[in-house]
Amino acid sequence: MIQITSMTLREIRLPLKEPFRISSGMVTERRIALLELHDASGLVGWSECVAGETPNYSPETIDTAWLAITQWLAPRVIGQDIESPGDVLPLLDRDIRGHNMAKAAIEMGIWGLESIRLGIPLSRLIGGTRKEIEVGISLGIQGSPDALATRVKAALATGYRKVKIKIMPGSDIDFVRAAREAAGPTAPLMADANNAYTLDDADHLTQLDELGLMMIEQPLAWDDLVQHAELQRRLQTPICLDESITSLDRARDMYTLGSGRIVNIKPGRVGGLASSVAIHDFCESNDVPVWCGGMLESGIGRAYNVALASLPNFVKPGDVSPSSRYWERDIVTPEWTMTAQGTMVVPEGAGIGVEVDLDRIEDLTVRHTTIS
Numbered sequence: 001m002i003q004i005t006s007m008t009l010r011e012i013r014l015p016l017k018e019p020f021r022i023s024s025g026m027v028t029e030r031r032i033a034l035l036e037l038h039d040a041s042g043l044v045g046w047s048e049c050v051a052g053e054t055p056n057y058s059p060e061t062i063d064t065a066w067l068a069i070t071q072w073l074a075p076r077v078i079g080q081d082i083e084s085p086g087d088v089l090p091l092l093d094r095d096i097r098g099h100n101m102a103k104a105a106i107e108m109g110i111w112g113l114e115s116i117r118l119g120i121p122l123s124r125l126i127g128g129t130r131k132e133i134e135v136g137i138s139l140g141i142q143g144s145p146d147a148l149a150t151r152v153k154a155a156l157a158t159g160y161r162k163v164k165i166k167i168m169p170g171s172d173i174d175f176v177r178a179a180r181e182a183a184g185p186t187a188p189l190m191a192d193a194n195n196a197y198t199l200d201d202a203d204h205l206t207q208l209d210e211l212g213l214m215m216i217e218q219p220l221a222w223d224d225l226v227q228h229a230e231l232q233r234r235l236q237t238p239i240c241l242d243e244s245i246t247s248l249d250r251a252r253d254m255y256t257l258g259s260g261r262i263v264n265i266k267p268g269r270v271g272g273l274a275s276s277v278a279i280h281d282f283c284e285s286n287d288v289p290v291w292c293g294g295m296l297e298s299g300i301g302r303a304y305n306v307a308l309a310s311l312p313n314f315v316k317p318g319d320v321s322p323s324s325r326y327w328e329r330d331i332v333t334p335e336w337t338m339t340a341q342g343t344m345v346v347p348e349g350a351g352i353g354v355e356v357d358l359d360r361i362e363d364l365t366v367r368h369t370t371i372s
């Protein structure tokens with residue numbers, strides 16, 4: 001049983017080492033909301049809200065999440081007797097539509113607290129079985145096919161087990177072809193369009209079928225399932241859905257309609273870990289592979305992704321790269337690192353498995369509020 005007595009919400013600013021460009025926008029500095037949860041027995045847990053600065057990925061932003069957490073979500077949880085972290089999303093979902101990333105920040109923080117309370121690793125608490133997870137990298141849109149090819153080769157030489165190439169009209173077929181030629185015929189490459197196309201582009205996109213991609217992620221509208229099913233019928237390359245899968249129900253619909261053959265699970269997008277595990281389980285029983293996506297998380301959000309990716313049906317490398325891919329210095333110790341074999345070790349200790357660097361967080365904080 002957990003009873004939350006107060007939550008402190010902070011915003012930190014963390015500059016990326018290099019700008020990250022996708023079809024719908026560019027980020028140079030992350031504005032990250034962190035949640036510090038206190039329970040009645042004196043335990044402290046930390047979590048991260050993955051919402052971006054602008055609503056170009058989902059309708060949420062850090063500012064809408066700030067409002068949702070402080071006005072509606074935190075007050076609903078504080079003081080309640082919570083039997084199990086699995087009860088949190090149903091509690092937050094009742095008569096509050098959407099705001100999955102805001103809900104997930106609270107829900108995940110309670111999973112983190114529960115793993116501390118029980119003295120077991122978060123990964124084991126949620127059913128994880130792997131000791132190491134496979135690591136991929138997501139490369140933003142580059143200036144030219146040659147520049148991309150250089151980055152792809154370097155990433156593979158570093159050991160990454162999957163390279164995801166962001167694409168958009170004007171930076172697609174030629175870019176992916178250059179990457180394929182530089183990386184060789186069997187290199188694990190994929191593309192992510194972040195909704196940059198429509199069904200009118202179906203013939204154009206079939207050119208990707210010759211380039212041996214593991215999958216193409218979310219080519220069509222952010223909330224679509226029906227048109228993706230039509231496109232999948234015309235493409236040999238498997239479609240992987242990201243933005244469109246916001247719940248277990250949407251994953252079921254994807255399967256029923258044939259909108260895609262692979263799912264990218266991001267706990268923030270689906271309302272937290274319980275929903276992520278439910279989608280994982282549904283996909284596992286229907287032979288749909290899943291992998292863990294990323295939202296340029298700090299070391300705190302990354303801890304939850306690593307734990308999730310340790311579940312058995314996470315059979316493709318995740319966008320869960322080491323801290324040094326994103327930041328000069330992370331906000332946790334130790335930082336997240338990648339082995340020479342392109343894996344990340346799942347922590348064995350109780351809780352999220354890394355220490356939060358409170359001094360550094362206080363230095364980076366631009367606003368904070370406590371709800372109790």
Ligand code: OSB
Pocket residue numbers: 022057137138192194242293294295296297319320321
């Ligand atoms: O579509 O997967 C995406 C980052 C921000 C918004 C959307 C996406 C991404 C990434 C980053 O691809 C993956 C990472 O965290 O390394």
Ligand code: MG
Pocket residue numbers: 192194217218242243264293
């Ligand atoms: Mg994506």
